[in-house]
Amino acid sequence: MKTLTIIDTFGFFFRNYFALPNLRNKDGFPTGLITGFANFIYSLRQEYETDYIFFALDAKGKNFRHEIDENYKANRPEAPEDLKKQLPVAISWIEKMGFKCFSQEGYEADDVIASAVRFAREHDIKVRIVSHDKDLYQLIGEGVVMYDPMKKLEIDRDLCYEKFGVYPENVRDYLALIGDSADNVPGVRGIGPKGAKKLLDEFVDVAHIYENLDKVLNPRTKTLLEEGKESAFLSLELVKLHASLDISDKFESFHFPKGQPLERIVDELEKYDMKAILSRLKYTPKQENKEPKNKFEPILLDTKEKLFEVIDSFQEENLIAFDTETTGLDVTKASIVGFSFAKDCTKAYYVPIAHNYLGVGEQVNKEDAKKAIEKIFTCRVVGQNLKYDFAIVKNNFGIEKKDHFMDTMLLAWLLNPERSIGLDALAKRFFDYEMVKFKDVVGKNQNFSHVALEDACMYASEDAWMSLKLYNKLS
Missing domain, CATH: 3.30.420.10 (Ribonuclease H-like superfamily/Ribonuclease H)
Structure with missing residues (x-):
């Protein structure tokens, strides 16, 4: 079975930045994000063989979720300046190393990923999603896992349940109930993870919860659900992943590049003082005539x-x-x-x-x-x-x-x-x-x-x- 690796690009870069926020080169330029990225690319082929790979990106500007709710992601703070300095560098490296990016106007990276998963399933291709985004846990299933590059861990159905208390098919309903403050998804006010799990264990999904409100025995929970009905169904739409994008004509371009991709950017690695990576590549930096x-x-x-x-x-x-x-x-x-x-x-x-x-x-x-x-x-x-x-x-x-x-x-x-x-x-x-x-x-x-x-x-x-x-x- 062939394998497709999908990188949730911005989520991956953000996590790399916050893992090494104070790392800089000799010129004082921040390098934590790009160092984490380079380390990941170096280990990718050695630690997990993949036939196809691409980087999913959010399209610029607003997307269809803003039409559903104008407040969607409205509360996100400005990204740190050091992170913003490194993002253009990291994104430019993607194509310089021979990889491909994919985005679709009006959609987010999550929808691109969901569409790629649909295509891969139809063609019997195993999928590994490199991300920590809880929305993407909906996609885990037969032949599809999430991957944590820090822990070097594949997350399957059982680990999804261990993390959230629900299986992937219930993650969307779970998020619709508890909300997501990072994306400004409201959820049902007063319903937390334990309450959401209990409701889903009993009623399976949000639709059945509201069809059976009279069977909710806890008076407080019943009141919260009644008051939060509109928010629950709004949230259900916001966390829904749209898998309808057509990637079939681009898929063959996602082949993993031949050789070690980092060898194509050694000048950049030198520029940003990535001596450890250069050493692992067995690359000897050019000796400058310093005199x-x-x-x-x-x-x-x-x-x-x-x-x-x-x-x-x-x-x-x-x-x-x-x-x-x-x-x-x-x-x-x-x-x-x-x-x-x-x-x-x-x-x-x-x-x-x-x-x-x-x-x-x-x-x-x-x-x-x-x-x-x-x-x-x-x-x-x-x-x-x-x-x-x-x-x-x-x-x-x-x-x-x-x-x-x-x-x-x-x-x-x-x-x-x-x-x-x-x-x-x-x-x-x-x-x-x-x-x-x-x-x-x-x-x-x-x-x-x-x-x-x-x-x-x-x-x-x-x-x-x-x-x-x-x-x-x-x-």
């Missing part, structure tokens, strides 16, 4: 002439990364030692002002440094923790930058408030780059003014260069 990407030229501007030869060309529309080096962290007491800046990602500059050690070389005086910073501040400025740098500049030079600036620390925090937003951590996360450590440059019981100009140039200009790279990455 050109993470290489820049640090330039020491130790005279007025060198400094203004660079600065004089700056225009208001230019984007300049800016950073200061000081004698301490307390902005009320710290003195500026030098500043760095970068206009592009190929070179960065350091301007020494107040280094103080035996044999120190030429430096720019404070008056010329002030003029240079004033020139930089006419441009658009970016930096890491600019609040500190702006306070240093204000306290040391009386200069304020009030507009046209952006802090990479803030951009990183907005992207993911739970992860480290220090410059070293961000450089490692986004560029796999190791920054020069402060402790490796500044000796014990010393401050930055004691650092040799050449070492200071490398350390400080690197900060400005990385801040510019981060801004370009995060903005």
Whole structure:
């Protein structure tokens, strides 16, 4: 007997997202949903052989159930932002891997699935439905099971009864009585799962319950049923699955793709840092030449002439990364030692002002440094923790930058408030780059003014260069 696997696409994706809601790649993009999806596809052929497979989708816009009840699914909350970011990625993967999607205007995925089950039964094909949607339990029967990919469990008639207390043929009536808050199906107010089971055990279905209301012995239950009659029959229509859609001309296109489907999207798996899946595929990621990407030229501007030869060309529309080096962290007491800046990602500059050690070389005086910073501040400025740098500049030079600036620390925090937003951590996360450590440059019981100009140039200009790279990455 051949086998058809049907994926209840959005339900499956939602469950994957909530199983791994905090998973992200090195760029901070959420990856829980797509990671769960990739894991499922990898194991699909190994764990459960299938001849046919397709992904059932809800059609866009309203469907016929909204004509029955305009409040249908009206209470659903907005999906989490991280989930919405991943849905287009996951859906694009379906066809890239060689699978097929199917939707029908005016209908939901449940109706597509019910129609496929009808077709499969007519052609003696076993069906496995990958879903947790209780509406679909109606379809379980001879040759048709639900499948829980988390538990790797096939759900048949007996497990349906174990879960709900009713068999698949009674699930529709059961849901019509208890309602479904997720879909805004009203049910009969006051009738819960136990009450619904008891009524169905005695009267079989909703129609027979109402034909025999006089035989309902519990006065409260009888009253609830009388008051909820309209809701009961409305709900019965809302949870009914329509199996009339014609999929016969598409069925042969649902053949399972040859080979391992994930091998068709290895570039995407690399992009989203799915190293575990790539390892299982025995795929070796392409080795990038990291040196050109993470290489820049640090330039020491130790005279007025060198400094203004660079600065004089700056225009208001230019984007300049800016950073200061000081004698301490307390902005009320710290003195500026030098500043760095970068206009592009190929070179960065350091301007020494107040280094103080035996044999120190030429430096720019404070008056010329002030003029240079004033020139930089006419441009658009970016930096890491600019609040500190702006306070240093204000306290040391009386200069304020009030507009046209952006802090990479803030951009990183907005992207993911739970992860480290220090410059070293961000450089490692986004560029796999190791920054020069402060402790490796500044000796014990010393401050930055004691650092040799050449070492200071490398350390400080690197900060400005990385801040510019981060801004370009995060903005």
